[in-house]
Amino acid sequence: MPTNHRDSALPVSRATDGQGRxxxxxxxxxxxxxxxxxxxxxxxxxxxxxxxxxxxxxxxxxxxxxxxxxxxxxxxxxxxxxxxxxxxxxxxxxxxxxxxxxxxxxxxxxxxxxxxxxxxxxxxxxxxxxPIRLPKPGMDLPGVITFRDLSDVAAIRKAAVEHAKAIVIGGGLLGLEAAAGLAKRGIDTTLLHVMDRLMERQLDHEAAGLVRRAMEERGVRVILGADTAAVEGDGRVERLRLADGTVLPADLVVMSVGVxxxxxxxxxxxxxxxxxxxxxxxxxxxxxxxxxxxxxxxxxxxxxxxxxxxxxxxxxxxxxxSGQSVAYEGTHLATSLKISGLPVFSAGLVDTPADAEAVTLFDPGAGLYRKLLLREGRLVGAVFVGDIAEQASCKALIRSGEPVGDVDDLMFGRPAPQSLAA
Structure with a gap:
């Protein structure tokens, strides 16, 4: 049994270790x-x-x-x-x-x-x-690999030889990362996602569109609404068939559809x-x-x-x-990351509910998007792409539920403090 200490068969006695611990x-x-x-x-x-x-x-x-x-x-x-x-x-x-x-x-x-x-x-x-494997035919063929740990990375590298065609299934964070990593290695990479936008849990349509563009600019072909029907091949992966009949050649299929x-x-x-x-x-x-x-x-x-x-x-x-009185009350989820070099942040609600107001700034040419969701003057959601400088303030306001002071400060950034010098 691999170990970094001397004992391979440890004692079975209980209660304490002789030092009262x-x-x-x-x-x-x-x-x-x-x-x-x-x-x-x-x-x-x-x-x-x-x-x-x-x-x-x-x-x-x-x-x-x-x-x-x-x-x-x-x-x-x-x-x-x-x-x-x-x-x-x-x-x-x-x-x-x-x-x-x-x-x-x-x-x-x-x-x-x-x-x-x-x-x-x-x-x-x-x-x-x-990692979850889709319950579809061919998912046990050699060349179908999950993307979860160091051994998976080693297996993907071994399969991603020169001129190989790779397909990544899953448009969540791990799927995007796997596709970006393969493309960076010069591999012909296609990303399939069954939903109508990437990272649908964290991004709305406008933000997801900017992320898709960033992926495509880095050589990843993105196909949305892509329902995988089967992986096929004689003894190993050779192609992937979609539910609409489309057939995509593949030497490697990376599965990233959740855990x-x-x-x-x-x-x-x-x-x-x-x-x-x-x-x-x-x-x-x-x-x-x-x-x-x-x-x-x-x-x-x-x-x-x-x-x-x-x-x-x-x-x-x-x-x-350690003996302290403490309770875990849950976590207000926030996502802050870089996808193909593009900064992305989201927290709280993503899509606009009927009882909330959306304040947006969208400049597709600059790759910049900001959306604040407000309900009765309180921030309940935020989605930023391209510039995420105000993420800490947004997270704090969503978690505290305190009223938003100046929406412009969150949307455009707070002005630098003025010097006190004369």
């Missing part, structure tokens, strides 16, 4: 898991005897940079967060490349691989999510689940000794697939396990 086991070593470990060790170092188990062979890395890695803008080392020495110096036993296969709640044990046992008094599940929470471990342990692992405001599951956070958790009916909510949940749980 309870055993804390974290399952999953992704971005949310690392954030939790950082906050816990900052706030109360040495409070727990901590072990962390990750299924991937690497320690936690920055998934946000996968498209830059795919496009050759950075190397794999640039995606790393903390070296193994950080875990060791903070007293965390990190086990990598070893999935937890079962949880024995009665005896407080987690089974790693086939037979290794890790004891726990407190368990944190940060097992993330799994679903990883539930098998929790369900096998008898924890309450719905779309995700059900948690309360302190991130506790139906078993008070077991907590969940990040993409696998469902809080107040919502499953978040973004980094910011995962970090807020990690902060809440770290404070709770």
């Amino acid at each position: 309870k055993r804390l086991l974290v399952v999953g070593n992704g971005m949310a898991s690392l954030r939790f470990l950082e906050r816990l060790t900052e706030g109360c170092p040495g409070l727990y005897d901590v072990a962390c188990v990750g299924a991937e062979p690497q320690a936690a890395y920055n998934r946000v940079l996968l498209s830059s890695l795919l496009g050759g803008e950075i190397d794999e080392a640039a995606t790393a967060f903390r070296g193994l020495d950080w875990y060791e110096s903070h007293g965390i036993r990190l086990i990598t490349g070893a999935p937890v296969t079962a949880i024995d709640r009665e005896n407080g044990q987690a089974i790693v691989g086939d037979a290794h046992v890790l004891p726990f008094d407190t368990l944190v599940l940060a097992v993330g999510s799994l 679903r929470p990883s539930l098998a471990l929790a369900q096998g342990a008898g924890l309450a689940t719905n779309r995700g692992i059900l948690v309360d405001d302190r991130m506790a599951t139906s078993d008070p000794r077991i907590f969940a956070l990040g993409e696998c958790a469902e809080h107040r009916g919502l499953v978040y697939g973004l980094v910011e909510p995962s970090y807020e949940q990690a902060d809440t749980l770290a404070r709770h396990l």
Whole structure:
């Protein structure tokens, strides 16, 4: 079992580690898991005897940079967060490349691989999510690859040989990033999206149109309203057929149509689940000794697939396990990113409801779009493309619900403060 410490078979005894510390086991070593470990060790170092188990062979890395890695803008080392020495110096036993296969709640044990046992008094599940594959014929052919982790990037790079034709299915953020990364490598790339606009959850039609233009300017062919019927080929991917009969040649198909929470471990342990692992405001599951956070958790009916909510949940749980009285009340979602070099921001509502007013600024030639959604003088949504300088102010106003002072300040930017000098 790959690990960075000496013991391969760990002791099974429970309760404490001989120093009066309870055993804390974290399952999953992704971005949310690392954030939790950082906050816990900052706030109360040495409070727990901590072990962390990750299924991937690497320690936690920055998934946000996968498209830059795919496009050759950075190397794999640039995606790393903390070296193994950080875990060791903070007293965390990190086990990598070893999935937890079962949880024995009665005896407080987690089974790693086939037979290794890790004891726990407190368990944190940060097992993330799994990429969705469309239930269509041919999705198991060699050459159909998801875009989710470092191994996927390696597989896409191997398949994206010179003169290859690539098709990316999915016009959400990950799909756009995958398509941009492939195009940057000089690959003939087509992006398919079943909806009538890209990133429909974050952008309205005008903003999505600017994003589409930016993608096309970088060599990505975009086809909207594209319903995939099947992937076809003799032994491997050769073409993709749409529901309208259109046939597109393909050597590589990248699947990016969303993710679903990883539930098998929790369900096998008898924890309450719905779309995700059900948690309360302190991130506790139906078993008070077991907590969940990040993409696998469902809080107040919502499953978040973004980094910011995962970090807020990690902060809440770290404070709770440090003895503080704290509650996670949900996250007001906001998106701030660059798509093919084009800055994009959205928060709150995207499309204009009947009871709200939209104030817009649109200059297609300059690639600039700003929309503010106001309800009774309060900001309930914002979409910016091209210039996102006022994003922090918009996020604060949407979250606080305070009345907007001067709409022009949000639309055009606040004037620079005047000098007090005579």
